[in-house]
Amino acid sequence: MSGGDGRVTGQRTWVGASVPRKEDPRLLTGRGRFVDDLRQAGALSAAFVRSPLAAAQINAVDLSGVRSVDGVLAAFSAADLGLSGLTALLERAEFTPTTMPILAADRVRYAGEPVAIVVADDPYAAEDGIEQAIVDYSPGRLVTSIGDALAADAPSVHDELRANTFLAVNPFSDDVDEVFAAAECVVRTSLSSQRQNALPLEPRGCLAEWVDRDDQLVVHISSQVPHQVRTALARCLGLRERQVRVIVPDVGGGFGLKCVVGREEIAVAAAALRLRRPVKWIEDRREGLFASFLGREQRHQVRAAFDGDGRILALDADIRCDVGAYSVFPFTSGVEPLMAAAELPGVYQVPRYRARACAIATNKAPTAPYRGVSRPQIVLVMERLMERAARELGLDALVVRRRNLIDTFPYIGVNGITYDPGSYRESLDRCEQRLREEGWFELRDGAADRVIGIGFACFNERTGYGTEAFAQRKMSVVPGYDISEVRMDPGGGVTVTTGTSAHGQGHETTLAQIAADQLGLRPDAVKVRQGDTDQVSYGWGTFASRSAAIGGGAVRLASGKLATRIRVIAAHLLDTDEDNIDLDDGWCRRRDDPDGAVPIAEVAEVAYLRAHRLPKDLDPGLSAQATFDVLTSGTFSNATHGVVAELDPRTGQTRLLRYLVVEDCGVVINPKIVDGQVRGGVAQGIAGALYEQIGYDADGQPTAGSLIDYLVPTAAEIPEIDIEHLETPCAFTETGAKGMGEGGTIGAPAAVLNAVNDALRDTGVELDAVPITPEHVLRALECSR
Amino acid sequence: MKDQHLINVTVNGAEHEVLVESRRTLADVLRHDLGYTGTHLGCEHGICGACTILVDGTPARACLMFGVQADGAEVRTVEGLADGDRLSDLQEAFSRRHGLQCGFCTPGFLMLAEAYLAENPAADKEEIRDVVSSNLCRCTGYQGIVEAITDVAAARREAS
Ligand code: FES
Ligand code: FES
Numbered sequence: 001m002s003g004g005d006g007r008v009t010g011q012r013t014w015v016g017a018s019v020p021r022k023e024d025p026r027l028l029t030g031r032g033r034f035v036d037d038l039r040q041a042g043a044l045s046a047a048f049v050r051s052p053l054a055a056a057q058i059n060a061v062d063l064s065g066v067r068s069v070d071g072v073l074a075a076f077s078a079a080d081l082g083l084s085g086l087t088a089l090l091e092r093a094e095f096t097p098t099t100m101p102i103l104a105a106d107r108v109r110y111a112g113e114p115v116a117i118v119v120a121d122d123p124y125a126a127e128d129g130i131e132q133a134i135v136d137y138s139p140g141r142l143v144t145s146i147g148d149a150l151a152a153d154a155p156s157v158h159d160e161l162r163a164n165t166f167l168a169v170n171p172f173s174d175d176v177d178e179v180f181a182a183a184e185c186v187v188r189t190s191l192s193s194q195r196q197n198a199l200p201l202e203p204r205g206c207l208a209e210w211v212d213r214d215d216q217l218v219v220h221i222s223s224q225v226p227h228q229v230r231t232a233l234a235r236c237l238g239l240r241e242r243q244v245r246v247i248v249p250d251v252g253g254g255f256g257l258k259c260v261v262g263r264e265e266i267a268v269a270a271a272a273l274r275l276r277r278p279v280k281w282i283e284d285r286r287e288g289l290f291a292s293f294l295g296r297e298q299r300h301q302v303r304a305a306f307d308g309d310g311r312i313l314a315l316d317a318d319i320r321c322d323v324g325a326y327s328v329f330p331f332t333s334g335v336e337p338l339m340a341a342a343e344l345p346g347v348y349q350v351p352r353y354r355a356r357a358c359a360i361a362t363n364k365a366p367t368a369p370y371r372g373v374s375r376p377q378i379v380l381v382m383e384r385l386m387e388r389a390a391r392e393l394g395l396d397a398l399v400v401r402r403r404n405l406i407d408t409f410p411y412i413g414v415n416g417i418t419y420d421p422g423s424y425r426e427s428l429d430r431c432e433q434r435l436r437e438e439g440w441f442e443l444r445d446g447a448a449d450r451v452i453g454i455g456f457a458c459f460n461e462r463t464g465y466g467t468e469a470f471a472q473r474k475m476s477v478v479p480g481y482d483i484s485e486v487r488m489d490p491g492g493g494v495t496v497t498t499g500t501s502a503h504g505q506g507h508e509t510t511l512a513q514i515a516a517d518q519l520g521l522r523p524d525a526v527k528v529r530q531g532d533t534d535q536v537s538y539g540w541g542t543f544a545s546r547s548a549a550i551g552g553g554a555v556r557l558a559s560g561k562l563a564t565r566i567r568v569i570a571a572h573l574l575d576t577d578e579d580n581i582d583l584d585d586g587w588c589r590r591r592d593d594p595d596g597a598v599p600i601a602e603v604a605e606v607a608y609l610r611a612h613r614l615p616k617d618l619d620p621g622l623s624a625q626a627t628f629d630v631l632t633s634g635t636f637s638n639a640t641h642g643v644v645a646e647l648d649p650r651t652g653q654t655r656l657l658r659y660l661v662v663e664d665c666g667v668v669i670n671p672k673i674v675d676g677q678v679r680g681g682v683a684q685g686i687a688g689a690l691y692e693q694i695g696y697d698a699d700g701q702p703t704a705g706s707l708i709d710y711l712v713p714t715a716a717e718i719p720e721i722d723i724e725h726l727e728t729p730c731a732f733t734e735t736g737a738k739g740m741g742e743g744g745t746i747g748a749p750a751a752v753l754n755a756v757n758d759a760l761r762d763t764g765v766e767l768d769a770v771p772i773t774p775e776h777v778l779r780a781l782e783c784s785r
Numbered sequence: 786m787k788d789q790h791l792i793n794v795t796v797n798g799a800e801h802e803v804l805v806e807s808r809r810t811l812a813d814v815l816r817h818d819l820g821y822t823g824t825h826l827g828c829e830h831g832i833c834g835a836c837t838i839l840v841d842g843t844p845a846r847a848c849l850m851f852g853v854q855a856d857g858a859e860v861r862t863v864e865g866l867a868d869g870d871r872l873s874d875l876q877e878a879f880s881r882r883h884g885l886q887c888g889f890c891t892p893g894f895l896m897l898a899e900a901y902l903a904e905n906p907a908a909d910k911e912e913i914r915d916v917v918s919s920n921l922c923r924c925t926g927y928q929g930i931v932e933a934i935t936d937v938a939a940a941r942r943e944a945s
Contacts, residue, residue, distance in 0.1 A: 024880040027888025028872060030823015030863035034889065037822035070787075124808065201827040201835060201889045201923045252825070252889025253923050285828040504887030504924050676883045679926030707832035707921070715927035716918035744926075 054700025055142035065132035071125025112291025183305035202252020225541030248531030251503035295370030455755025463739025464549030466630030492601030499539010500551035518559035520583025545739025553628035553734030561624035639663035652774030667736035681744020797865030814852035834920030863892035886924035
């Protein structure tokens with residue numbers, strides 16, 4: 001039966017079943033509640049006056065005209081609000097802290113930076129208001145690229161930065177020069193990736209209100225990290241943490257952009273406090289494109305030494321990330337460079353390694369982590385190096401990969417990271433085998449009149465970063481663990497809390513599946529509560545693919561504890577031992593006697609409403625709490641992507657004919673949800689490989705101001721994505737699951753770039769930058785004529 | 786002085802009389818004046834399709850129409866698709882095929898598909914892929930959406 005409960009006859013557990021999502025009915029009927037759907041009596045609307053210039057001194061801000069606009073209630077400049085700003089810290093000498101003011105005060109550092117907030121009866125009036133703002137700027141010199149920023153006479157983005165550098169690290173300083181001098185083959189790549197916008201379809205937004213009765217500021221916000229927003233709000237506004245309640249309703253995508261704290265949301269909250277009225281701000285798409293958090297702009301200069309058999313001997317990397325004008329809270333501008341340097345070797349055995357990495361400030365919008373963070377780039381680098389070494393040595397690129405893949409586990413890398421068991425070899429073998437069987441290699445080699453290439457990318461995806469792994473980054477705010485509470489009510493219904501906070505990943509379903517297995521209930525008996533700082537314990541939200549691996553672990557442990565309590569009570573009621581009780585499909589059954597059983601609901605009733613029937617030493621009530629953390633370097637999902645691309649010699653268009661993912665994320669909790677994550681991820685990876693780009697002109701103005709210029713691929717560009725799962729259960733997590741939210745995005749750019757380069761193999765041209773535009777392809781194809 | 790107009794609009798069969806400023810978009814009238822918040826705004830410049838509704842049976846971008854233009858019109862929004870708690874065949878198929886993740890784009894795709902299938906009951910997968918390329922989804926990679934609509938086309942063909 002389709003659309004049924006997902007439990008196949010004879011199947012013992014809910015984990016592993018494609019249970020239909022609990023989220024779906026409300027989202028399909030228009031009954032989801034996103035921030036802008038919330039209505040609050042008397043709510044006002046906010047809009048921001050934004051700088052038209054990328055670098056300027058602010059001489060004066062005159063909001064008198066704004067305040068006289070019909071419908072405008074108030075307008076605040078930085079001076080009016082007098083807030084201190086957000087400072088994100090890395091506790092390491094190589095990092096220079098800077099502050100992101102809530103509103104720009106004396107200077108602006110990127111086009112679109114907020115200078116004032118206008119509050120009005122409705123959004124139309126607020127926008128009328130911002131048009132009347134008069135800001136007197138003195139334009140200054142600016143830097144819009146890594147090269148500009150590092151030039152000797154470059155103007156500085158922040159006075160406190162030396163050489164416009166937020167962070168410069170040499171985490172691996174092995175002296176590899178001798179290895180390079182003696183190596184049979186040395187290959188280089190100078191790889192660049194463009195700025196991208198994660199572009200969740202729902203823009204950012206919040207609704208803030210002071211509630212006297214609770215002595216609390218209540219902020220509804222579209223965010224991935226409710227507790228971190230609470231901490232930031234409390235710090236910036238001078239409130240105690242308990243005086244701030246952050247509630248995350250339905251969220252229309254985040255992809256990392258909503259895992260940092262925005263200055264706009266703090267300004268809105270400050271305005272609500274001042275006015276003692278609810279204030280709502282909904283970002284519009286134009287603001288979202290040019291003034292919201294971006295990511296991905298990196299340049300890698302890497303050389304690799306190989307022996308004559310194609311074995312890699314050493315790697316030497318110089319990594320530069322253009323992180324824009326500010327360091328974001330709480331992750332800082334160090335995320336991209338630190339991640340890239342630590343994880344560059346990827347799935348390959350690299351014996352010697354040297355890396356330098358830095359975060360460079362420019363007059364562009366600040367960057368946030370974006371799905372995959374730096375891994376799309378490092379996979380591009382490693383996969384290009386493998387291809388290039390193969391070409392140089394006259395070997396098959398897949399043979400070179402196989403000679404280098406990590407194949408004994410757990411493997412401790414030259415970077416100090418412990419890699420847990422995965423299926424690195426198997427995934428490549430399987431991916432190649434399937435494309436061969438399907439005849440793609442013959443098509444490529446035989447098609448004289450078509451330009452076709454096949455590309456592969458082998459990679460792993462570090463996920464489930466626990467407290468230890470994050471602590472190594474030396475952030476002053478260290479995420480990692482997760483806490484879950486499980487409560488059963490007197491009717492036998494269960495509420496599970498999680499510190500993770502979904503934005504499309506289906507946690508309400510998967511976490512319920514995990515709890516249901518422990519408690520012998522069906523997932524519909526389990527309500528998952530997330531995203532409300534008054535209702536869930538301090539948690540870290542959802543990013544870095546931590547939710548199933550870490551959040552799921554906490555849910556499993558807490559439900560397991562509650563199950564034990566239930567068994568103790570049931571044993572008492574059935575006059576036996578708790579070890580003799582099984583929880584199964586709503587019943588507590590004696591293992592030794594098919595007739596001895598009591599419904600779980602009855603146990604719940606006893607626990608609350610007939611507490612006199614409880615065992616003597618047991619407190620009333622039914623709840624349990626547990627914490628879970630990953631105590632190692634994290635967990636590593638892995639995959640191989642295989643893609644067949646055809647280039648159109650007339651238009652330069654790249655069309656993807658076949659896309660295959662062979663992936664391993666350990667125990668799969670809900671196959672349908674995992675497949676959906678992979679497909680969506682691949683689509684974003686293809687977007688980065690072929691289409692999306694936020695460029696800047698010499699004045700620091702972004703070149704994409706609408707979705708007409710920012711090319712989000714549609715159903716016409718994204719091919720069907722075929723997925724095959726391998727399953728190496730994770731030893732470091734409670735559920736056996738590894739995170740998998742980002743892999744699709746990580747692997748796709750390299751696979752597509754390799755396919756395009758394979759198609760260009762007769763031209764002598766190799767492309768080393770994404771996005772691969774039709775222009776690049778045409779120019780390359782011309783070389784062969 | 787605000788430039789306001791009294792309009793009559795029928796939404797999912799219910800008649801509404803509402804006073805709107807002439808510059809107010811139909812999306813805002815539906816969402817904020819009338820409470821049909823199922824219609825979502827992802828760009829407000831006509832590209833993403835999240836705001837797609839049916840105006841007199843034809844798909845339209847609610848962000849590109851003014852409320853006053855809907856005077857006298859018959860509008861259908863996502864709230865009108867299910868029969869009480871019973872999901873329509875399209876809605877069910879979206880869930881079964883995992884054609885939604887965050888669900889923000891979903892109302893737009895559903896309304897688009899609803900109108901398209903009404904006119905083209907014999908649509909095949911390639912045509913459907915082509916038609917839904919007018920809307921953006923950032924989460925699913927589109928496959929589940931295309932499969933869901935294709936399933937419904939096939940089932941409706943079978944039933945007729
Ligand atoms: S909101 Fe109307 S098309 Fe995007
Ligand atoms: S499901 Fe999130 S945008 Fe489509």
